[in-house]
Amino acid sequence: MMQRVVTAELLDGLDANDPDAVRSRLDLRRVHRAMGTRAILLSGLKALAAKHPKDRPLRLLEIGAGDGSLMLGVAQALTPTWSRVDLTLLDRQHLLDKTTVDRYAAVGWTAVAQVVDVLDWAAASVSGTWDLVVANLFLHHFQGVQLDAILAAIALRTSRFFACEPRRDWLALAGSHLIGAIGAGAVTREDAVSSVCAGFNGNEITALWPHGDGQWQVQEYSAGLFSHCFRAERPDLRP
Numbered sequence: 001m002m003q004r005v006v007t008a009e010l011l012d013g014l015d016a017n018d019p020d021a022v023r024s025r026l027d028l029r030r031v032h033r034a035m036g037t038r039a040i041l042l043s044g045l046k047a048l049a050a051k052h053p054k055d056r057p058l059r060l061l062e063i064g065a066g067d068g069s070l071m072l073g074v075a076q077a078l079t080p081t082w083s084r085v086d087l088t089l090l091d092r093q094h095l096l097d098k099t100t101v102d103r104y105a106a107v108g109w110t111a112v113a114q115v116v117d118v119l120d121w122a123a124a125s126v127s128g129t130w131d132l133v134v135a136n137l138f139l140h141h142f143q144g145v146q147l148d149a150i151l152a153a154i155a156l157r158t159s160r161f162f163a164c165e166p167r168r169d170w171l172a173l174a175g176s177h178l179i180g181a182i183g184a185g186a187v188t189r190e191d192a193v194s195s196v197c198a199g200f201n202g203n204e205i206t207a208l209w210p211h212g213d214g215q216w217q218v219q220e221y222s223a224g225l226f227s228h229c230f231r232a233e234r235p236d237l238r239p
């Protein structure tokens with residue numbers, strides 16, 4: 001098994017409006033198509049939200065959400081099954097534009113940006129709980145006490161969590177080296193390789209998850225050619 005190595009990604013060091021960053025975020029949409037991310041998220045989220053009562057909106061938080069375009073595709077695919085969703089898109093950069101917010105509104109979702117470093121969010125005293133928290137291509141940026149703190153904060157604020165991360169294996173590594181073939185620019189080409197090296201495998205997230213009182217049911221599995229998923233749920237915190 002490849003050793004997990006976390007390094008800073010180029011995109012994270014760029015200003016939101018830097019042309020290389022703008023290009024890389026557009027590349028990411030193509031990467032998601034190649035990875036089949038939307039279908040993976042749809043199946044994970046549908047399973048977790050199945051028991052949510054229909055008489056109140058689902059409070060959904062995405063951490064490390066980027067420009068919100070990935071979740072918008074999910075929202076559109078879920079229409080009209082899920083029509084009442086209050087979505088918060090947390091990212092340390094302000095990347096959510098009005099057009100995207102309007103597109104969410106067109107399918108009945110409210111979308112708001114929360115611009116904060118996830119580590120500050122994790123350290124803050126708990127304010128509000130979420131019906132469902134999702135992370136996509138995000139947890140792999142972290143390791144050690146930082147990753148522990150993020151997972152602990154999630155477990156404190158929700159009873160359902162789904163993560164879809166790069167799978168750290170030789171197939172994904174080979175794929176990441178070939179990403180130029182789908183037109184990805186220099187930043188994405190380098191970050192794709194870094195992401196796989198920092199990705200997850202086996203039961204690595206399960207081993208880090210704060211199982212607390214033992215009520216959590218967790219599942220960790222490979223999805224598609226290049227993804228690694230983790231889901232956790234427990235009986236609802238709310239009455």
Ligand SMILES: C[S@@+](CC[C@H](N)C(=O)[O-])C[C@H]1O[C@@H](n2cnc3c(N)ncnc32)[C@H](O)[C@@H]1O
Binds near residue numbers: 063064091
């Ligand atoms: C690889 S992108 C993934 C975006 C989106 N989830 C997707 O899959 O398309 C990672 C995102 O995490 C954000 N990010 C990185 N470090 C962060 C931090 N410490 N706190 C909050 N957001 C962070 C970046 O700004 C970026 O938008």
